[in-house]
Amino acid sequence: MSTILKVDDLVKNFGGLAAVSNVSMALNDDELVALIGPNGAGKTTVFNLLTGVIVPSSGAITFNGPNGTVPINGMKPYKVANLGLARTFQNIRLFKNLSVIDNVLIAMTSHYKEGFIQSVFRLPKYYKTEARIREEAIDLLKIFDLQDDINVLAKNLSYGIQRRLEIVRGLAMKPKILFLDEPAAGMNPEETADLTRLIRKIQREFHITVLLIEHDMSLVMNLAERIYVLDHGSLLAEGTPDEIQQNDAVIKAYLGEEA
Numbered sequence: 032m033s034t035i036l037k038v039d040d041l042v043k044n045f046g047g048l049a050a051v052s053n054v055s056m057a058l059n060d061d062e063l064v065a066l067i068g069p070n071g072a073g074k075t076t077v078f079n080l081l082t083g084v085i086v087p088s089s090g091a092i093t094f095n096g097p098n099g100t101v102p103i104n105g106m107k108p109y110k111v112a113n114l115g116l117a118r119t120f121q122n123i124r125l126f127k128n129l130s131v132i133d134n135v136l137i138a139m140t141s142h143y144k145e146g147f148i149q150s151v152f153r154l155p156k157y158y159k160t161e162a163r164i165r166e167e168a169i170d171l172l173k174i175f176d177l178q179d180d181i182n183v184l185a186k187n188l189s190y191g192i193q194r195r196l197e198i199v200r201g202l203a204m205k206p207k208i209l210f211l212d213e214p215a216a217g218m219n220p221e222e223t224a225d226l227t228r229l230i231r232k233i234q235r236e237f238h239i240t241v242l243l244i245e246h247d248m249s250l251v252m253n254l255a256e257r258i259y260v261l262d263h264g265s266l267l268a269e270g271t272p273d274e275i276q277q278n279d280a281v282i283k284a285y286l287g288e289e290a
C-alpha cells in the first residue's frame with residue numbers, strides 16, 4: 032500500500048484562532064478514510080487546505096501522483112483539481128440552471144483537451160470525442176440511477192439527488208482522490224443507506240482514494256476503513272472504526288459536545 036497524500040504538521044490560524052494545529056495524516060491508494068469530530072473541530076478547514084481553497088499558515092501537503100511527488104501548499108484550487116484531487120462541498124455547488132447532463136459534461140470536458148482547430152471548425156474528431164464524452168457521462172449517471180433525469184435542471188432535483196449529482200461531478204473529473212464534505216447531510220436514513228452503498232461501489236470500481244467528512248456515525252462506521260478524529264483543531268485519534276468507538280478520548284470529546 033503506498034501513500035498518495037501526505038500531510039505534515041499542518042497549521043491554519045484565523046487571526047488568534049488556531050483552526051488547525053499540527054495535523055499530520057496520510058492517505059493510501061484506494062483507501063476509504065473518514066475525518067470526524069465535533070462541530071467546529073476544523074474538518075472543513077482541513078479539506079479547504081488539502082484542496083487549495085485556503086493556504087496553510089505552515090506545514091506541508093504532498094501528493095504522490097503518477098508524475099512524482101508534488102507539494103500542494105499554496106497551489107491554486109484549479110491546479111490541485113487538475114492533479115486529480117476532486118471535492119464536493121457542504122453547501123451544494125451545482126450549476127443550478129443547467130441540466131443534470133450538462134453539469135457532468137462541464138466537469139468531464141476539463142479532461143478532454145481537443146485541439147483548438149478541431150473544436151473551432153467542428154471537425155469529425157470533435158464530434159467523435161463529444162459523443163464519447165456524452166456516453167461516458169451517461170454511464171456515470173446510470174451508476175447513480177440518474178439516467179432518467181439527464182435533462183432535468185439541477186435546481187429542480189430533490190436535495191438528496193442534488194447531493195448525488197455533486198458526487199457524480201466529482202467523479203467525472205476522474206480524480207485520484209475524492210473529498211466528500213458531509214455527503215449525507217440532510218438525507219433521510221433510506222437515502223443515507225443508499226449513498227453508503229454507492230460510495231463503497233464507486234470507490235471499488237474506480238480505484239480511488241476517498242476522504243469523507245461526515246456527522247452520520249452509521250455511515251462512517253459502515254464505510255470507513257480508517258478514521259481520523261479532530262477536536263479543537265488537533266488530531267485526537269486515528270484508527271479503525273472499532274478502535275475509534277472504544278477510544279476514551281473520542282467518547283469524551285463527543286459526550287462533551289452533547290453535555
Ligand SMILES: Nc1ncnc2c1ncn2[C@@H]1O[C@H](COP(=O)(O)OP(=O)(O)OP(=O)(O)O)[C@@H](O)[C@H]1O
Pocket residue numbers: 045048050068069070071072073074075076077
Ligand atoms: N474563514 C474563516 N475565518 C475565521 N474563522 C474560521 C474560518 N473558517 C473556519 N473558521 C473557524 O475555524 C474553526 C473550525 O471550523 P471548521 O468549519 O473547519 O470546523 P468543522 O469541523 O468543519 O465544523 P462543522 O462540523 O460544524 O462543519 C471554527 O471555530 C470556525 O469558526
